[in-house]
Amino acid sequence: MKRTMKSVGSKTRIRGSLMSMVIAAAAVVAGFTSTSAIAQTAGGTLSGIVQPEPPILVSALNSQAPTQYIAGKIYQGLLTYSADLKPQPELAKSWKISPDGLTYTFELQSGVKWHDGKPFTSADVVFSIDKLLREVHVRTRAVINKYMASIRAVNDTTVEIKLKEPFPPFISMFETGTMPMMPKHLYEGTDYRNNPANQKPIGTGPFMFKEWKKGAYIKLAKNPNYWKKGKPYLDELVFYVIPDSASRAVAFEKGDVQVLRGGDVDNVDVKRLRALPNVEYTTKGWEMFAPMASMLLNERKPPFNNVKVRQAVMHALNRKLIVDNIFFGMGKPAVSPFASSTLFFDKNIPQFEFSLKKAREEIKASGVDVGQYPIKILSTSYGANWDRLDEYVKQMLEPLGFKVSIESADAGTWAARVGNWDFDMTITYTYQYGDPALGVERLYVARNIVKGTPFANVQGYNNPQADELWTKAGVTMDSAERQKLYSEVQRILVNDVANANLFEIEFPTLYRKNVKNLVTSAIGLNESFDNVSIEKN
Template identity: 25%
Template sequence: MLFQVRHPFAIPALVIVGALLVSACTGAAQPGSSTSPSAQGAPVAGGTVTIPIGADPTLNPWSPNAFVESLFINRAIFEGLTKPGKDLAPAPDLAESWNTAADGLSWTFKLRSGVKWSDGNAFSADDVAFTFNDIVLKPDLGAQNRASYAAVKSVTVVDPNTVRFDLSRKFAALPSFLAYNSGILPKHILSSNPLTTASFNKGVPVSTGPFKVEKYTSGQSVSLVRNDNYFGPKPYLEKVVFTVVPDPNTQIAQALAGDVTIMILDNKAAVDRVKTANGLAVVSRPLVQYYWLALNQTDTRFTDVRVRQAFVHAIDRQAIIKSVESGYGSIANSPITPALAAYYDPSLASKYPYDQAKAKDLLAQAGWTPGPDGVLQKNGQPFKFTMDVGQRGVLEPVNALIQQDLKKVGVIAELNTMEWNAYIQKDVVRREYTATVNWWTYPSDPDVFPYYHSSAAGKGFNIPGYQDPKLDDLLVQGQSASDLDARKAVYKQLQAYTSETLPYLFLWYPQEIDVISTSLNGVPELGLRDAMHYLGEWWLAKK
């Protein structure tokens, strides 16, 4: 079967927006409606767009150090075989078409002809094979997102414009996964350089997108200019500058001063203040995202599911949504978000009500009893542990609220606040943590294999290190099923199972709030990071 623009399991954008409105109504009171800039005549060329990011990026989509801030720029300069379409279905990018074999054990991608790298060298199937065979599929390199491709055995060059992905099992969602954080890298530049030490990652990389890096000043900014070797239409914008601004409140102040063109509003309490500012619009975007609390499974206190269930009952998640998200969100009890309306199971929404008595009962069943100071203890040891807190977005106030709630049931969580990059290295890369709060944003597909399968524990995205053969089997079944009804059935089971076993402690499903200059046009109705794939279509109205 040939796939060009649509994907058999894609969820239409309007359905996703509707699902988010429903979730808002059934959770916290629905926030007021958003406004968005309207198109202002025909596109015009020129101008500079400024976007704040929270930390220095790593300019390589496969680097294990390429986290949140890196996504903006990497999606703007590196192209994948596919990209998220404006309806969230996988759309052509470096590949113009694709098809799967009758047995489902291979996918063949036909590449665009005439594509060049920003340094003028020709792009070919060799670059695709190199990216996957020499980087992604090499376990010792620890490539970011490697677990997404656990079903891929190898990539074969069929001819200069054709590649074949050979699989160990059916992988129906491959085109969707190739659209996310899976940029192709230049073989002629990186064939002799290790992934994590290439000067490429913190300098001026070679890429294929409509923009290329002009200058990278650590701690200050990354500037992009038009890529004259780009195969597609010339971008309207002359320049795009990503400024490094760690403090969300400083980002807001800059936006109000007119120094920001577009940004994600991490501090949603500022929505009303920003809405009333001249020249700015506030837009609510659907997200396939959820926040979680990970409890390291090497700590035997957390291997007891009753403890994990007790923690969820002990945490007032609705209060968190109200406090840090200003009501923009809904309680999460599984990894499948309401945005994936065809798969989401709404019956789980009320599974873990805020109930301190229930939390205390479960902890007692697990052998934890109050000590003389009220702190729970077991075998003479108090229930105390450290929660690492990354200085990013809402994480600091969220951790403080969780700390307060756990203390009410006799559990002491001591907070260790860290600079974001140091936190990523310690908790995410090296896994040197006991408990931590973070979030996942993933493709518009319910396949969560990279975040939950046992093979992803360690260097992969399975942050808690949770390993469960039954869950592994469900994850493989979901990847292998090619029929929509069969996939829906598998992922309904997976939601029920993960909500019971809690590999992660699910907190809430957020919405993205973007602040946009009313002079900016051409931004698709996607999350801002996904919208970076369409940076060549953005344009600024003349003032």
């Protein structure tokens, strides 16, 4: 995977991809559908785990990993992406980009219907992008508001988007988690966040919402009118809600579930489960996301409004120990806010070495009596590894004079509190989405200090110099110049501890050998699963 990502990150990629995608070639379509030429078995139920239980199944409204996992089977984007991050057809069968990089034209698939039988047309695309996502999807909204000049339906099957200025990463935005297509006839003129359709989602995907028994399971049923003829192969998907990690491991061992995502079981169990008979293992399918674990420090109030205190926190944490001992080697210490496998990563950024002595020196230099400001670590609900990480942070900060406690929260509560800046410190992970302008910038620019989402600039970081560099880098067509700008951004963010970047996550997927075509793209298990089948024994 790393070799693939590095080849994608070559300095010619941006300019080359812009010109090469002037039209979506038929060869791309052929490459994308090649797996379907192999005879596959129809029927069966695929069982997995959703951990933690998501607050909602609509990825337009919630970008947490569990939501994206399930929503990717219900909703679809105009495009998906191969492992080398090249766009592939989905609801758009072809596309072209004008030579000046300002006009994107999409030709839609024919015969696509929503799960309620209504036709999917260009009007849905325009509504989704220009209305619903512009209002509720924080990552997409930020790009649309900044770069999109207009969007229009040329006819029922053609959509034209015009940008204010060239923005090379734009073509990477059309996967289902970033730009899901939503039904205009159900959402237009409504309160998007409280629409009744949120409880029984309607998409164009291969699987339809069937049942959600809170605390037990979520079931999706085969879409009998799916627009890809002969698909999906599976009759049903079941995602079990199993709060205890050990019980999730047992469920896989017994065959009650056939698929485990990264994080479904504790990393300590992965080696044992991987060695079971008829089990496959892969770390592919994360190329688009390159997940980064970071500690968010609320910079609006003491003690973390002082950069010296934040720097002390970085010196106090042994990130190699975190990876090796808490996450059992599944990852690598972070060097930068940019994952090392992604575009424009700079390996030469100065680092905070692990040193309690230097941590104490930084606190002394800050002039802050950190003990006067008790802090709470708002815990995520991702599992025991993350709980141990919270405990480790507490253990390392208390000898420096911090008064630290840990408070638990389920996924919905965590998202609401972090999105509304109601936290002192919390540890989470975010996706990078193929380009720093899409997945990293959103976490640091001042214009993205907006309430209502946990995946914006929730820590309140504000640096006009960094904002200016982000803006220049996002629209620069020359890859070498983008590298210079992004290298400077990385140096500033690391020095400021804009977020306390901890480690790059390696997520394994384990599954039974009779499950075919499970991981086939850069978005991995967030894919639609329309080509997944279960081989009969």
